Amino acid sequence: MARDVLTVRRVRFEYPPDANPLWNRRFPEFAFAANGISLLMPYAEPYFVRSIRAVVPQLGEPLKSRTEDFLRQEMQHQRQHRRFNDIIATNYRGVPRLERSIRRTYGWLSRTRSQRFNLAFAAGSETIAFSLARWTDRHIGQLFVGADPVPATMYLWHLAEEVEHKSVAFDVYEAVDGSRLRYAVAIVVSLLILMWFVWLASLVMLYNTGRLFSPVAHLRLIKWSVSLGMTMLPTMAASALPGHHPEHFADPEFLSAWLRQYDPINETMPLWQG
Numbered sequence: 001m002a003r004d005v006l007t008v009r010r011v012r013f014e015y016p017p018d019a020n021p022l023w024n025r026r027f028p029e030f031a032f033a034a035n036g037i038s039l040l041m042p043y044a045e046p047y048f049v050r051s052i053r054a055v056v057p058q059l060g061e062p063l064k065s066r067t068e069d070f071l072r073q074e075m076q077h078q079r080q081h082r083r084f085n086d087i088i089a090t091n092y093r094g095v096p097r098l099e100r101s102i103r104r105t106y107g108w109l110s111r112t113r114s115q116r117f118n119l120a121f122a123a124g125s126e127t128i129a130f131s132l133a134r135w136t137d138r139h140i141g142q143l144f145v146g147a148d149p150v151p152a153t154m155y156l157w158h159l160a161e162e163v164e165h166k167s168v169a170f171d172v173y174e175a176v177d178g179s180r181l182r183y184a185v186a187i188v189v190s191l192l193i194l195m196w197f198v199w200l201a202s203l204v205m206l207y208n209t210g211r212l213f214s215p216v217a218h219l220r221l222i223k224w225s226v227s228l229g230m231t232m233l234p235t236m237a238a239s240a241l242p243g244h245h246p247e248h249f250a251d252p253e254f255l256s257a258w259l260r261q262y263d264p265i266n267e268t269m270p271l272w273q274g
C-alpha cells in the first residue's frame with residue numbers, strides 16, 4: 001500500500017427509519033461492544049484531531065499533507081458514527097447519559113493535559129485502533145456473518161482506514177516529542193478509558209434488551225476480551241519499544257483488500273454481505 005497518499009473517502013451510510021442498533025443477531029453482545037466503541041468516536045476522534053491539528057504548522061512535507069488527509073479521514077469517521085449513535089440513543093435508555101460522561105472525559109483530557117501528552121494519547125489510540133482492526137480481520141468470518149449490511153460496512157470501513165493511516169499520528173508524535181515513556185503511559189490510559197466505557201455501554205444495551213443477567217452474554221464478552229487482549233497487548237507493547245515504528249506491523253489482509261473496492265465516483269463502499 002502506498003504510504004505517501006491517503007484517500008479521503010466521503011462515504012455516507014443511509015439507515016432505514018426503523019434501523020436496529022442490534023445489527024448482529026447471532027452475537028448481540030458483539031454488536032453492543034462495537035456500539036460502545038462507536039459511542040466514543042464523536043468525542044475521542046475530535047480530541048485526537050484537535051491535538052494533532054495544533055501542531056500541523058510545525059510539520060514538514062510530506063508528513064504535513066499526509067496529516068491533513070489523516071485528519072479528514074478521522075472527521076469522516078466520527079461523523080458517520082454520530083449518525084449511527086443517534087439510532088442507538090433513541091432505542092436504548094441510558095445511552096445519552098453515557099454519551100455525556102464520555103464527552104466530559106475526553107473534554108477534560110483535552111483541556112487539562114499537556115500538548116505532548118495529548119499527542120502521545122492520539123498516537124497510542126491509533127495503535128489501539130490498528131490492533132482492533134487486526135483482531136477483527138482475524139475473526140471476521142465468525143463475528144460478521146449475517147450482520148446487518150449497513151452498520152457492518154460502516155465498522156469495517158472505519159477499521160480498514162485505521163489500518164491505512166496507522167502510522168500518521170505516530171509520525172506526528174515523533175516529530176514533536178517522541179518520548180516512549182509518555183507514549184506508554186498514554187496508551188495504557190487510552191485503553192483503560194476505552195475498556196471502561198465499552199463495558200458500561202455493553203451493560204446498558206444488555207439491560208435494554210433483557211440480556212443483563214444472561215450468563216452466555218457475559219461469558220462471550222469475557223472470551224472476546226481475552227482473545228482481543230492476546231492480539232492487542234503484544235501489539236501495544238511492541239509499539240512502545242525504542243526503534244519501533246507502526247510500519248513494522250504487517251497489515252491485516254482482508255481489510256486492506258476490501259478498502260480498495262471503494263467507488264470514488266459514487267462515494268460508496270460495497271455493502272458487507274457476510
Ligand SMILES: [Fe+2]
Binds near residue numbers: 045073074077078158
Ligand atoms: Fe478513526
Ligand SMILES: [Fe+2]
Binds near residue numbers: 074126129162
Ligand atoms: Fe485513526
